[in-house]
Structure formats: C-alpha cells, structure tokens
Amino acid sequence: MYDIIIIGGGAAGLFCSIAAPKNLQKIILEKNSSLGKKVILSGGERCNVTNIDITPEDDYFWENVKAIHSLLSKFSNYDMIDWVEKHGITTCVEDRGRVILESGKSKDLLDLLIRESTKNRTEIRTRFDITQIEKIDDIFRIHGNDGSIIEGKNLVVATGGKSFSQVGTDWFGYTIAKQFDIEMTDPYRGLCGMVTREDLSELSGSTLDLTLSVYDKNKLLYNEKGAFLFTHTGLSGPIVFNAVIKLGEHLRKLGIKESQQKAYFDEHITIKLTFNEESMTKKVKSFFELDETKNEVLFHLADLKSWAEAKVTGGGVKLSELTNSFESKKIENLYFIGEVLDLTGKTGGFNLQQAWATGYVCGKWFEKIGE
Numbered sequence: 001m002y003d004i005i006i007i008g009g010g011a012a013g014l015f016c017s018i019a020a021p022k023n024l025q026k027i028i029l030e031k032n033s034s035l036g037k038k039v040i041l042s043g044g045e046r047c048n049v050t051n052i053d054i055t056p057e058d059d060y061f062w063e064n065v066k067a068i069h070s071l072l073s074k075f076s077n078y079d080m081i082d083w084v085e086k087h088g089i090t091t092c093v094e095d096r097g098r099v100i101l102e103s104g105k106s107k108d109l110l111d112l113l114i115r116e117s118t119k120n121r122t123e124i125r126t127r128f129d130i131t132q133i134e135k136i137d138d139i140f141r142i143h144g145n146d147g148s149i150i151e152g153k154n155l156v157v158a159t160g161g162k163s164f165s166q167v168g169t170d171w172f173g174y175t176i177a178k179q180f181d182i183e184m185t186d187p188y189r190g191l192c193g194m195v196t197r198e199d200l201s202e203l204s205g206s207t208l209d210l211t212l213s214v215y216d217k218n219k220l221l222y223n224e225k226g227a228f229l230f231t232h233t234g235l236s237g238p239i240v241f242n243a244v245i246k247l248g249e250h251l252r253k254l255g256i257k258e259s260q261q262k263a264y265f266d267e268h269i270t271i272k273l274t275f276n277e278e279s280m281t282k283k284v285k286s287f288f289e290l291d292e293t294k295n296e297v298l299f300h301l302a303d304l305k306s307w308a309e310a311k312v313t314g315g316g317v318k319l320s321e322l323t324n325s326f327e328s329k330k331i332e333n334l335y336f337i338g339e340v341l342d343l344t345g346k347t348g349g350f351n352l353q354q355a356w357a358t359g360y361v362c363g364k365w366f367e368k369i370g371e
C-alpha cells in the first residue's frame with residue numbers, strides 16, 4: 001500500500017514526489033517509456049525552467065490571477081531558480097525573461113529531477129498503462145493492463161493536458177476528473193500558430209519584431225510587440241502564441257465550442273500587424289506595398305494550428321473544485337496538479353513554473369500525514 005500514487009511523471013508529478021515527505025511510500029506511474037518529455041522539449045531543448053519576471057495579471061489567464069499570486073507566494077520563480085542552482089545547475093536569463101539552463105541541455109534538469117525523486121524514496125514505474133481507477137473504502141486502486149493493481153491512500157493526477165499528444169499526453173486527466181464528477185472548463189489550444197485566410201507563404205521564414213493586434217470585429221482583444229514569424233500557412237512566434245491563449249479565453253467567455261470556432265473566426269476575427277522601421281524589410285515592404293504612409297496590414301483568421309502543435313492546453317480542472325493544496329473538495333485525497341488544471345500562462349517559462357509550484361505545494365501538503 002502506497003501513501004501517494006502520482007499518475008504522470010512530468011514536471012508537476014516529479015516535483016510533487018520531491019517535495020513530499022521522504023518517509024511516505026510514493027510511486028509515479030508513467031505510461032511512456034521515459035519521464036519528462038516536455039521538460040526536455042521546453043526552451044528548444046535548452047529547458048526554459050521559469051521566467052525571471054512574473055506578473056500574474058499579464059502572464060496568466062485573468063480569472064485565476066489570484067490563485068497564481070497565492071501559488072507564487074508559496075513557491076516562486078526565484079525558489080525554483082534557487083533549487084536548480086543549489087543542485088549544481090547554472091541558469092541564465094535570455095530574451096523575454098526566460099530562465100534557461102546555461103549548459104543548454106534540458107536533460108541535465110530532467111536527470112536531476114529523477115535523481116532527487118528517487119533519492120526521496122519514490123518508486124518509478126514506466127510503460128504503465130492504466131485500465132481502471134477505483135476508490136473503495138478510502139483506498140485508490142489503480143489497475144494496470146498487465147493485471148497488476150496498485151493501491152494507495154492518496155492519488156495525485158499529474159497527467160498534463162491534451163495538446164502535443166505525440167509525446168504521450170492525452171485526455172486521461174480529464175477522464176479521471178469526469179469519473180469523479182469534478183468540473184472542468186473545456187480544453188482549448190494554447191501557444192500555437194495561426195492560419196490566415198490570406199496566402200503569406202512567400203514570406204515564410206521571415207522573423208521580425210513587430211506589433212500584433214487581434215480584434216473581434218472592432219474590439220481589441222490583444223496587443224503585443226515582440227518576436228514574430230511568417231510561416232507557410234500564416235503566423236507564428238511568441239506574440240502569436242500568446243494571442244492564441246487570449247483568443248481562447250475570449251471564446252470561452254462567449255461559450256463558443258471548438259466545433260464552432262472556424263465559423264466564428266470567419267465572421268469576427270482579424271489580425272493587424274504594425275511594422276516599425278526595422279521590421280519593414282525590403283521583402284515585407286514590397287509584398288504588402290508598405291511606405292511612409294502605410295505601416296499596417298490586416299489579415300483574417302481562418303483557423304488555429306492543430307492540437308499536435310499547441311504547446312499547452314488552456315482550460316481543464318477548475319480551481320474552484322480544489323482546495324489550496326489542489327485536493328478535490330468533493331473526493332477526499334484526490335489531487336490535480338500541473339497542466340491538467342485550468343491555469344495557463346503565456347510562453348516563456350510560465351507554464352513550467354505553474355507545474356513546479358503546484359507540484360511543490362501539493363507535495364508539501366502531505367507533511368500533514370508524513371513526519
């Protein structure tokens with residue numbers, strides 16, 4: 001019998017196992033053959049551990065800003081940097097405040113996480129396929145497809161979101177939430193590119209610094225200046241990724257389902273690019289016929305890039321369903337942490353910070369039964 005079963009060995013699950021008391025019996029059940037695939041992918045495989053400058057109001061979904069303030073007061077970006085550096089890994093700060101491993105190898109951090117988790121007496125089981133979860137007489141029973149049954153007093157769901165499923169994340173966390181009747185907001189694509197109605201393929205590969213504005217009819221939804229990229233199908237780069245999150249937030253407030261999105265985009269959403277002197281390259285100038293009197297162009301949003309390209313999932317398990325320690329208010333000893341939560345940030349280290357912090361707070365909570 002385990003004290004804590006953690007489903008999912010990503011950033012949140014690993015950090016939870018590290019923060020939890022050593023004397024508790026812990027196990028991570030991971031369906032992949034290895035842990036932390038998204039930790040490896042972050043920051044272009046150089047690991048974007050966190051961001052040096054976090055303003056919850058600007059960097060996270062507005063409804064949950066209060067939760068982020070509280071979370072960061074318990075485990076901040078500086079706490080994470082200290083933890084990493086204390087364990088001998090040096091970090092540096094790059095553009096947009098991104099904290100990156102100086103070695104440029106995400107694997108260094110993943111190795112450290114696995115080492116610390118194991119040192120903290122966590123058993124790790126990979127290639128574990130869960131077929132069923134039950135809660136009987138206060139005990140969680142996890143059935144594996146090999147016929148094994150793992151029993152535990154507490155269950156932590158750290159299965160990530162729905163996006164980028166090619167590395168193993170899928171709907172499973174939401175399936176568990178549904179099973180236990182825990183409310184969620186519909187998941188939506190975050191941090192992905194935009195497909196435009198206009199053919200911009202001729203400009204594909206051009207990286208520029210400019211201002212992007214997204215409108216619903218005449219209403220400005222989002223505006224940011226920063227790095228931007230034209231692709232074969234439309235628009236990409238950090239400011240586009242962030243705009244996608246904000247757009248998702250807007251659609252969610254309006255109650256527009258994913259199946260209705262394209263039609264809504266068609267009728268409502270336009271994107272304006274405002275070029276400055278540096279971004280008015282020769283190619284761009286001649287393509288859009290820009291000059292001293294014209295430095296803006298308008299596009300129509302046809303669609304967002306696919307779920308497979310989205311770097312995070314917006315929406316998920318509602319925070320109002322959980323305590324400050326991420327325990328379900330309905331189901332005792334059931335916890336949700338990391339990206340499975342409805343707690344999404346912009347690109348730049350904010351999502352990994354969410355995973356570390358929710359993992360930490362949940363892990364520390366087990367001190368109540370630990371020492």
Ligand SMILES: Cc1cc2nc3c(=O)[nH]c(=O)nc-3n(C[C@H](O)[C@H](O)[C@H](O)COP(=O)(O)OP(=O)(O)OC[C@H]3O[C@@H](n4cnc5c(N)ncnc54)[C@H](O)[C@@H]3O)c2cc1C
Nearest residue numbers: 008010011012031038042043048160168338339349351352
């Ligand atoms: C390409 C890419 C680049 C990114 N870059 C950045 C970045 O630079 N900065 C940043 O902050 N964030 C970045 N992110 C987002 C960030 O990686 C995630 O927000 C973060 O990893 C979420 O951590 P998590 O532990 O909640 O979920 P995940 O990392 O998704 O981990 C969930 C784990 O659960 C496992 N799992 C799922 N279902 C089951 C199941 N049924 N049984 C057992 N195990 C299961 C998965 O295999 C996975 O190992 C990036 C994401 C991607 C895809």
